[in-house]
Amino acid sequence: MTTLRDAVARFVHDGDTVVIEGFTHLICFAAGHEIIRQDRRDLTLCRLTPDLIYDQMIAAGCARKLVFSWAGNPGVGSLHAFRRAVEGKGAPPLEIEEYSHFGMVARFAAGAARLPFWPLRNYMGTDLPRVNPRIRHVTCPYTGETLATVPALNPDVSIIHAQRADAQGNTQIWGLLGVQKEAAFASAHVIVVVEELVDEAVIRADPNRTVIPGMIVDAVVVEPWGAHPSYAQGYYDRDNDFYVAWEAISRDREALERYLDEFVRGVSDRAAYLDKRPELAARLKAKARYCPGVNYGF
């Protein structure tokens, strides 16, 4: 159990390969903001969908390289800090390594299983292997079929946002699961950031909901609303208005800097960020929709 400040200070270093996962759901903006505040540099940032969080980290100068499969603002448009860097429009250059979603999922699966690569039936007829030499091919020793391969991804650290965990880091997630389980198991270190700390008994009462066991977790941080403007099923809805607003903010380099100065560098922690957004709960707090209990008896 620690604070986000201490967890980032201890487990995220300049030059590290860092994963903040979560597919639309449970993206840990609180951690991204803390990494910006601690001014980490030369990071290799990996995510299927860089989303607003990596756009902010790219703008803040944290990233040397981006490994990804879909770099847009979902349902809205572009990530403009990312685009400025890749299109060479005055921003510092950003190295990119690009896959499809299936390729990124397979990279995490290989990393989690501690295999050097993962085979997939994919990429024939596409230009992706031409621009990414790490997408290769192997001949199946059983059928002779040619399969695509992607290399294992083993991050230095993965940061996983979740609904709840106990003090040992036994972590439960429901709703969209993304690739958090694979990313966590693939990583040298795992930081879990949760909406709620619960007793071990709560975890044990519903063990099928545990996605990440405490034995692979290095740090547990409690940070309510830590995923905003992403969401946490059962806690708060996605702040779609902010995702729409990001289009104009990220398009204008100065507006983006002003945003970072006010809401990231200008606050000491997540609690201070939330103090600046007192209207969030009224607008986004989740309505109750409980599922009836499950009988685990025997």
Add this chain to the structure above:
Amino acid sequence: MMASVAARELVDGEVVFVGIGLPNLACNLARATHAPHLVLVYESGAVGAAPVRLPVSIGDPALVTGSLMVCGMADVFQLILQNGRIGVGFLGGAQIDRSGNINTTVIGTYERPTVRLPGSGGAAEIAIHARRTLVVAKLSPRAFPERVDFITSPGHGGAGGGGGGASRRQLGMPGAGPVKVITDKAVLEVDEATGELVLAALYPGVEASDVRARVGWPLQCRSRLGRVEPPTATELRLLRDVLDPERRYLQG
């Protein structure tokens, strides 16, 4: 119009891999009309989703609530898509070319793009694995060039195509690929003999020349050109009043 034409392509009981935007609208319209047993699969992990509000993103929480199954993305791509369970894939694209190749990666060269687009997401593997792929895009010469700048999702090879002329089957692709392109003026289909997109059906009030003027190659016509029926009153009511009352995706 595009949403209702796309919806009619879907058969009740089919398993559809749904993209956000118009495909999402079309799938939910089909579910509300002729295809109540359509199984909507989203790459985010929702299987058999029944969203009560129009999802703004492909990972909207409304896709989870009331869905048949929620699984991790490794399961979506390996156990559902690569396993061969997807009947229809729905894709959009910034560019679609003569061979049905789709580009969602870059305009210009990859190394120095004029416009950097989001990239594949799940599109490459959908175009490879779904039994058939439907494409939704507005017609314009920029969007329909002779040859895309980058093949994100493979079409039908053809001369100079990504496969160097090899057929999809020779390249080992399980699915039929982009067989139909639903535009704002007409429907294009792939000609099985040539692997080329050809004009198949026109919307009311549209002439073949209107379509040809917006396509960057000499567009061939099916020998019997179809006429697309306009949206019915029921389709329009559902789209405007129920599915997209805020007009997020509908125009006009």
